[in-house]
Structure formats: structure tokens, C-alpha cells
Amino acid sequence: MKRDAFTHAPASALNPERAFLLQHIGFDKRIVKAEGHYYVDEHGRRYLDFLAQYGAVPFGHNPPQLWDCIRHMGERCEPSFVQPLMSPAAEELALQLIALAPGKMRRVTYANSGAETVEAAIKLARARTQRQAIVSTVRGFHGKTLGALSATDNAMYREPFLLDTTQFDRIAFDDLVALDQRLQKRDVAAFIVEPVQGEGGMRVPSPNYLNGAQAICRQYGTLFVLDEIQTGLGRTGALFAAEAQNLAPDIILLAKALGGGIVPLGAMLCTQEAWSEAFGFFHSSTFANSHFTCSIGLQVLAMLTADDRAIVRHAQAMGEHLQAGLDDLVMRHPAAFVQRNGQGLMQALVLAPWGGERSYFTSHASRKGYAVPLLAGYLLAEHGIVSAPVFNQNATLRLEPSLTIQRHEIDSVLAALDTAATLIENEDFAALLRYVPETRMATGPSAPQGIEIPALAPVSPKAPERHAPTWQAPRAWEKRRGRFAFLIHPTDDDVLFQTLPRDFTQFDTTRKDAWRGWMDTWFARMHEPAAVYHLPALRSRQGGYVEGWLIAAPLTPLQMMRLRREEKAALLAGYAQVAHELGVDITGLGAFTSVISRGGTDLQGHGLHLTTGNSLTAIASAESLRALAASQGRDFVHERVAVIGAAGSIGRLVSLHLGRYTRRLVLLGNPGNPTSLQTLGVLAGEIYRKSAQRALLQADPGLPGLLLDALGPAEIVCLLETIADGEGARFRTAVEERLARKGYRHAPIVTSVDLQQELGTCGVVLSASAAGKSFVDPALLAGDALVCDVARPLDVLASLKGKRRDVFVYEGGVMRLPENLSFGAQNVLGYPRGYNLACLSETMVLAMEGTQRSHSLGSQIDYDEALSIYDKARGHGFSYAVLQDGHAISLKAPRSAVERRAAAAASPAMAVSS
Secondary structure (H helix, E strand, O other), X not given: OOOOHHHHOOOOOOOHHHXXXXXXXXXXXXXXXXXXXXXXXXXXXXXXXXOHHHHOOEOEEOOHHHHHHHHHHHHOOOOOOOOOOOOHHHHHHHHHHHHHOOOOEEEEEEEOOHHHHHHHHHHXXXXXXXXXXXXXXXXXXXXXXXXXXXXXXXXXXXXXXXXXXXXXXXXXXXXXXXXHHHHOOOOEEEXXXXXXXXXXXXXXXXXXXXXXXXXXXXXXXXXXXXXXXXOOOOXXXXXXXXXXXXXXXXXXXXXXXXXXXXXXXXXXXXXXXXXXHHHHXXXXXXXXXXXXXXXXXXXXHHHHHHHHHHHHHHHXXXXXXXXXXXXXXXXXXXXXXXXXEEEXXXXXXXXXXXXXXXXXXXXXXXXXXXXXXXXXXHHHHHHOEEOEEOOOOOOEEEEOOOOOOOHHHHHHHHHHHHHHHHHHHOOXXXXXXXXXXXXXXXXXXXXXXXXXXXXXXXXOOOOOOOOOOOOOOOOOOOOEEEEEEEEEOOOOHHHHHHOOOHHHHHOOHHHHHHHHHHHHHHHHHOOOOEEEEEEEEEEOOOOOEEEXXXXXXXXXXXXXHHOOHHHHHHHHHHHHHHHHHHOOOEEEEOOHHHHHOOOOHHHHHHOOOEEOOHHHHHHHHXXXXXXXXXXXXXXXXXXXXXXXXXXXXXXXXHHHHHOOOOOEEEEEOOOOOOOHHHHHHHHHHHHHHHHHHHHOOXXXXXXXXXXXXXXXXXXXXXXXXXXXXXXXXXXXXXXXXXXXXXXXXXXXXXXEOOHHHHHHHOOEEEEOOOOOOOOOOHHHOOOOOEEEEOOOOOOOHHHHOOOOOOOEEEEOOEEEOOOOOOOOOOHHHHOOOOEEEHHHHHHHHHXXXXXOOOEOOOOOOOHHHHHHHHHHHHHHOOEEOOEEOOEEOOOOOOOOXXXXXXXXXXXXXXXXXX
């Protein structure tokens, strides 16, 4: 029996969210042994540990000296906890720390973690200074307990816990001016800073920064707290990072390496001047001052200082070797790695952005921070190397081995990174990410029992298909007319798969299915919007250009409809935030983003100029349908024309427009909506009123012509004057009663929710529902029907394909662009080069027009404004298109006499182009 390994894997009893993340990058390895610099999993595979538990494993795993220490304590029955009595090991460790630490340290307070040492420092600083404010740095990281988290610069970690951070400020790292300006208020108890920002990307400050910060703190009576939780005890090539600059902090924080990778142990060291009696009396911890942990801490110091600090000197040499190798990688592979940061054995590589030309998936991964986890997964799966991202910089890979790492082990990591860089440069993501679906086929005890595990065929060695940009960069003399953003998402699972690079389509069915499952589960949680494509220039035929971005969220319409109300609001807010950050003039709502935002009205409070693009979508689609009918010699005036989804925003505009050119209109609504017929009745009245008004101008051959022929001008004027605008249902009744008295047995407009009854008699159909799936039964369509499918996802096209060769169905809502370019290899929904969505085109047209307001919002879009937008689009060089199976259909057949007369009578904007 086959089952999905992700869906049916047992949830972790520890932390299912963490298990979810680890599983999706192949990090859910059950480690059963650790020795030296290597892990061993339950299947016997070895992994080189190049992470060292974020620096907490200084000597590799299970160093014999530490276990000898533990055994000796056990043999001598030494105590572990002796509170409130005195622990000899705790006293001795404190004395040794004071002797080794820089500055004039006099007091030591133990803790069980780095975050607890930060908490202790905050309490001490406030007690000593009688001030509340704590200042830290942008991109700084100090732990995840409440106080430490308040000083940590990552809102993502703080916001879920409703922290009150009013007494915590953050200033720019490596900026003495900002520090001086903040401390001038003399209300800051402590300034806490890392000598090298670990989670902030291994950032090393300028040489004089820390000394300058210390001097400024002294000037304003603020305690200078040096967070050496990660940098301390050999990590940077010195026992303390503070040693290199002769710093004398008020407080030094230690943890991680102090426990030797065996026990959790932290220590806050401070000067006599920083100490507070109140802190001494009222701060305590049950597990602090442990004889057991402090004995291990003593052994750690002994190992670090043995043989004139030989391990520290080794770490310095290995850090220099690693740093040189990483610098060489950055120099040789600039398309893969843009920067190296760090000091000693605390290094990081900054991944170059993965652009959207070739793949929206890789671009989204890069923007949203899971490109580095995927790279870490590659290093683990393909090369057996454990690494990880840093927490506060989503494009940065952490490389932080034990202090005892050997040169040949560093060289193996550099070789693996070189291979990865080559794959990234060659855009060979199929090879880089081939391990991802294999994580779904896990074998062994951790896999769900009773699952048949299919074998995955090897990835094809064929070189990946490249996609060169099709746009031309703007020239210096060209004027930028505006900037736009357009919100997109996949319209179905196939389109979601197509966001992957094109060479992924070469995979066998099993591998494709595995990838689809991975994307389905990953994006069910990780679907925050991101800018996945940048178009530097699209030129207008009137001169100038617009610049724009595609902002994508990887959710299909069905997934969007399943979101709770608050989740939809969060999704829309995420889209809006990205658009704000890009500083665009107009933001267009593509596909279902218009539906879930109620025609854009739910986004109006976000300070953006918006458009649904429905005006141009409706008019261009209707015009393409008229042109197609004319090219086949059909008399559109007497065709029975159906509009599916007529009550929607696009369907309403289409109905108003097509009513001008046909005398037989069928408005079809949703049978599941109890108010659908009532809404359609009001729309029918609105169409009659518009037709009556145009009849007086003698402009159109459809319903306006019919009303003029049947009722005459006087009766039409009487109707318009006696029935107020807005009384659609009453106007409809009055018109149809008069037509019946004139001998018209059938009303020209039919409203219905019964597709089965009506579609079979309609030769022309336009479908524009918001169903979110293909639902029109092909058997219902009339022979030789022309069908324009405007919905996203398509209402008709998918179900009809290959079943009714007598029906001509094509994708509506598509336009030819003024330039022959594409938005990357995928081109939004896979359109041919030079073609794209009409709603995207409307967004670009409005940017070209320099719009300063929103357009096309809600369900009652002004028809005359829609015609105006269509006219402007044509002026800038956009034209409607007829696409079938991804190919543009040329409409060059001569139009009928009726069509020629109609085009001549219509305004220039309404003239049909062939």
C-alpha cells in the first residue's frame, strides 16, 4: 500500500513545528552516536558536524577528558546540588573565570543557558543603575526568554508572545553616533552588544567600535555588557573576543562552550562597581552553582589553557584556513556567494539571490529564507555535512565547527561548497535539490510502517535549460512613467509545479509526485508572499517605460478558499506589505487575490492604489469574442450569447458590453446562491437601461437596436424618465412587458441558474465565474459553439480538452503586450512570449498613465471607465489576444457586413481589430 510519507509520518511529541521544518529539508535524522567531529544516524551513516551545536561543542562530541571528569566525580560520590551550602567547584570555577577574563571582573553568577545569563545581566543593570531602559543592536541576538528576547532584534520571535518592549531599544550595529544619541537621555541601564553578531550573520564590527561604545557607556553612566555567549572561550581565535581590543566591560556573558558540549552552563561576570547588593540577595536559581556542571566547566578551562592555550591557537589557525577558503569561494563563484562574514571559527557565507527569470519557486525560496535551509539540506544529504542558517539573516549559511576541527575536514567542506556553488551558478537546481523528494521516501524505523517505498530514478544528467531575460534595460534618456506590482499565485497544482525550474519537468512520475507532495505540505504553512520577479522596463508606444514586480504566494484558489478569515486577512496584509516595501504606484490583483479581497475592497485600508484589472479583462475578452465570431463570418447580432458568472464583477461588465452587439443574451448565475436570480434580474434591468440610452444615439446593433426598432424613441424616453436609475428589476419588467405587447414572444435577456437547460442553445459563451475549479460539463455546449474562458482557474477549458472537437474554446483575459517580452521562463501562467493577463496589462496601463487613485474595485465597476481603460491600453500598444493550447490565433478573416457597420458606428475604442 502506498501512502504519503509526510502526511502519515507520526507527529513529534516534542515540537511538531520544528519536526515539520526538519523533515522538509531532510534534517529529520535520528542520531544514535556522536564521536569527535561526527554524528552517526540509525542507519550507520556518518555526518561531519560543522555546526557544533551553534558553538556549544568546543572539543567535538564526547571528549574523553570530560567523561573522565564525570567518572571520577561518580567514583568519589561527589555532590551535584548543594544549595544553599557551598560548592567547591563553583567557587573554584568563578576564581578561574575572573583570572582569565579581560578587565576587572570580581563577581560571577551562574545560569543554565545563555538566555539566562542575559536575564541576569538585565536584572543586575537595572538594580545597579535604577534605570529601566536596555539598548541592544539591530540584528543582535541574545536569547529567547522574555527579557533576552526583548533585547533580540527579530520581531518574528517576539510578536507571538505579546512582549512589552517599551523599555527596550535597538540601534544600528557598528554605529557610535546612534549609540551616543540614545545614551544622552541618561535613562539606559545597559548597552548589550556581541563582539561578533552571530545570528545577525557573523558580522564583525569596525576595529574601533567596541572601544568607542565602551567609552560612550562610561560617559553616560550606562553599563557596558559584552555578550560573549557565542564568541567566548576560543571561538574567534582568542580565549575572549574582548582580548583583541583590550576591552574592560562592566559585564561579560558566557555560556555555550563553557559546558563543553556535555552540560548546559552559563556565567555572568561583572566588576565590583557593577555589582548590586539587591541583586546578590534576591537573584537565585535552583540549578545554579551546581558542583557537577561547574566541575565540567573547570575541566573545559583546563583544556582550553593547557600547553599555552594550544587548542585556542589551533582554532585561530583553522579559522584563518577556513576564512581563506571561503574568501576564495566568494571570489570564484560570485553568482553563488556574494559575501563571507565572520572571525575565527565563526564564519558565514551569504547566498546570492536566486532570481525569478528561470523559476518563481527558487526566487520565492530566496526571498522568504528557505533557500539556505535547502542548501543545508543538500550539504547534509549529498556530502554528509551538518550546517545551518543563522537565525536573523535568511540568506546566510552558518559554518561553525568545533575548535578542534582538522584541516582536511575543513577542506572537505570547502570542496562540497564548491560543488554546490557550481550547481547554483549553472542553475542546475534539479541536481541541487534532488534530495528533497527523497526525504519523502524515507526508509528504516523512522518511516511509517507498512508503506511501500517506490524507488526514485536518478536525476537526468542533461544540462539545465537556461532562460535569458527578454527585456531590454531602460536607457539613461528614457522616462520612467511609473512603477507597478502585480499579485499572483498558481491557479492549480499543475501551475504550482511549473513554478519549479523547467528541467524538473523531465522527472519521472514518482519523483514528480514526490515533489508535488512536498510543495503541498510545505506551502500549506510557508506561503507568505514575496516579490519573485522584477521587470526593469516595459515600454509604451507613446514613449517611456514602466518598471514592475510580480509578488507571489504559493497557494491555489482551493487552498485560499480554505483559509480562515483571519488567515486571508494575513495573506492580503503580506501582499500589501511587500508592495509597500517596493514603493510602487499601482498594485494589481491577479486571479483569486481579487476574489478573496472582495474585489480589492478589503485592501483599501493598506494605503495602496489598487486595481483588480477586471475592466480590461472584461472588455478585451468580450472584444476578442466578437472578433473571433466575425472572423468565422457569424452574425453576432443574432447569436444567442451566454455569460456564465454574469453576477460577478467581470461577468457584469461583459454582459453590459456584449448586450450592445447581440439581441439574445443569457445571464447565468450560481445555483448554490439563493440570491443569484435576484441579482441577475437587477443586472438585466441595468443592461436594458444602458441599451435604451444608447438606442437614442442609434449607436449599436444589439439590444439598443432592438429597443429602437420595437419601441421607438418616444417610448424609450418615457421609460427612462418614469423609472429611476437604480430600479433595475422594475426597469426590466417594464421593458419586457412592452416588448411582449409588441409581439416579442421571448424576452431578449434570459436570467437562469440552469446551465443544462440554457447552454445547449447558445452559440457563443463567455465564462467568468469565481468557482475556483473547472465545472462546466462539455456535453452541455452547443455544436460549433465559441467559448471564451476568462476564469482563473479556467471554468471550461480543462474539462473540455479533447472531448468536443466541434467546439472552439480559448483562454480569454489575455493581451498582446507592446513589447515581445516575458516575465521569466514561466511568464506568470505559462503564456507565450509577448502575451500575458489582461488584469496585469491593466495594472501596467494605469502605471503608464501615472494614476493617483484606485480603479476597477468591487462588483459595480463603472462601465464607461472600463471602456476608457481599454481605449488607453490600445493607445499604449496593448491588444486583445485569442490563445488556444498556448498558441495565439490570428483573426484575419473578413468581418461580416453587420460587423463592419457596427464597428463604424461604434467609438474608435470599440472598433474591432483583426
